[in-house]
Amino acid sequence: MSPLTRDEAQQRAGFLDVHEYVIDLDVTGGEESFGSTSTVWFAARSGGRTFLDVRPVVLRRVVLDGVELDAGLLSEGRFPLELGAGEHELRVEAEMPYSRTGEGMHRFTDPADGLTYLYSQCFLDDAPRVFGCFDQPDLKATFAVSVSAPAEWTVLGNGVAERVGEGRWVCAVTPRISTYLVAVVAGPYHSVRAEHAGLPFGLHVRASLAEFLERDAEELLEVTRRCFDRYHEIFEEPYPFDSYDQAFVPEFNAGAMENPGLVTFxxxxxxxxxxxxxxVQDRAVTVAHEMAHMWFGDLVTLRWWDDVWLNESFADYMGYQVLADATRYREVWTDFGAARKGWGYDADQRGSTHPVAPEPESVPDTATALLNFDGISYAKGASALRQLVAWLGEKAFLAGVNEHFARHRFGNATLADFVDSMARASADRDVHAWADAWLRTTGVDTLTPVVSEGAGGWRAEVGHVGMRPHRLAVGLYDRVAGDRARLVLRERVERDVSGDGVGFSVSGEGPRPDLLLLNDGDLSYAKVRLDEGSWEAVRTSLSGLPEGLSRAVVWNAARDMVRDGQLAPEVYLEAVRAHLPLEADESVVQAVLAFSRGAVADRFLVGRERAGALELLVGVCRALLERTEAGGEPGVRLTAVRCLLRSSSDVAELLGWRSAGSVPGGPELDAELGWLLLQRLSVLGAVGEREIAAALAEDRSASGEQGAAWCRAALPEAGAKAVAWEALFGGGDALSNRLFRATAEGFWQPEQVELLEPYAPGFFDAAVAVSERRGAEIARVTGVAAFPHAVAGDEVLRLGEELLRSREVIPALGRVLADQLDDLRRVLAVRGAG
Structure with missing residues (x-):
């Protein structure tokens, strides 16, 4: 299918004014397709040609102003239209395909009970997989949706859905929204309903997960209510839709989708x-993030996809801030700093980096736009907005936001529109210059201190590599007398760093602080280095820093130093051994173990060094288990158990735990831990098909199916590898998006290098072929989960570079492969530095 270009969208927006859609869907038919009839009323500003977007199995009829057109004119998802000036009515009747990849109308049959569930994902350019439309964000219209479904099903939509007959549902007409935000959820969903602020709220999940929703419902509703009320405190524009449903749907690709009135997770x-x-906190962040979209994205929508940040950066920032302001998750910014922010730093150091707000010309079509939903548009953009609030002040920031909503409600807006609103709300600050420096540039600034001592005092000269202004804090810490494992804050000083690449200085009387921590509090977005004296203090006293967020900043500094080849991975792991068993913040424990196990052990280290790293991590996990034996820290204990199960090579002990059904001292091996343990035993060759089949027989759930697929692909047997490779790339394409990922993740294991090396040369051709057959989502998963990291070295790098030089691949695959090769170059550089 041809992607929509920016030029085409501009021409069509200038030509058409779309008023209203009436959409009727019939999902009572077979397993492969559903009926879709859409009628759209619109006006052409002059006579001319344009096209409608529709991607059917069969296009049955197209009727324009009562005249039937030749359905055979459909080509590459576009139906050509010749229009006269004035009002028009267009009716499109089609049979549309069900999706197995989470794009369009996804169909899922639950292996737990055989029940079938549907949900639409119209995001970006997938609405034409569900209904015929003029699919671009700046052709907003009202939508009246009705659905014919099996009698026992529930149907949800953007507006309140009412049953009007046997299996017949009609949704309330929406305000003006974009086509990519239209949503339908249908199936025998289990629902928990409530009312808040005069609006119906709902939580929905498939029947086999009903008991777990019932357990979590009050927590979810409480977070939803508190966020809803907080947004009404800070936003002058009231919630713009008639209900708020949250549907938790199977095999969903993203974390969630901000459909107005019907968020899907x-x-x-x-x-x-x-x-x-x-x-649990991360789930609450997602709830707050998606609710922010009701204003940022749904009420006021980007005009074209270059302004993705106007949706995602704002929702990411507001999600964390509102959660911190209004719920029990007061320290949520620590998790942002410890885990999420690295996503932005990593993306910003690859060749594919782009500005938070790229120039429109650099996003020429929808295929390119899809690539910008990344760590820059989310984590870096949220960091930039947090810095803007620190620089501008929250009062001025919110005043600008509210003016933006008032000016563009139910319409579309651009970066220039937003910056103008901010500038009017803060006349004493040059917001335009700030936006140019922060939103139109790429890369990560680096701040490096050099500390010297003289007669009666000390001085730190901080070098600044980069051209952004920063408002940040510098933490000055001293070891506690008599307890060198603890640090106490001497002073926290604030500095404004100029945007001309010039550094700044900090000085004081008396001895230098033992630790000088740049960007303490994590208000800005920059890599920070530790001088030699500060690093020595960190090595002995990191766990003694009093605030979790400060410790997260230090761990991120060490992480960056490893990735940049300035700190040996083994030295980083020694810091993990020394301090993680004492770490009190669960989110920090989780983030540090994830980087240590995933990046350090599995990427930066090989052979005996990797085996040593796993042994060290097992020791750290055992120390955490010993610390948490008395209870009180179940999350830390669970995190340690998970990492231990992924890292241990003690087959006898693992088999003993499996037989006992628990880890000594707890927890019991629930479904997730049971599969995690079986996965590790599969990698080590200690179990086989008999044990996997038995585990699946006990857990006939979707998660069980995925766990079994992972285990089967991970077995160190030539036959198992051949079967998994055929399932991924052989052309049958029977795997759903989630089973494809599970199989790919299980296939490549660093313990099985000799068995896997023969597969590496064929990966790139196989990736191209499956991506061309199955589309953007499978392409993305292929490039991430199926990339041969376990055997990646100079030859894999050469083959990948040759592919991208010599062949044209779909953008979704090309981008992710380019990123993987960038990461591989970094890995090889770190290995070489050792």
């Missing part, structure tokens, strides 16, 4: 096994 957010407090 991946249903893994309804935990069927034990979850850490950090994971």
């Amino acid at each position: 991946r249903d893994e957010k309804i935990f069927r096994a034990a979850a850490t407090e950090t994971e």
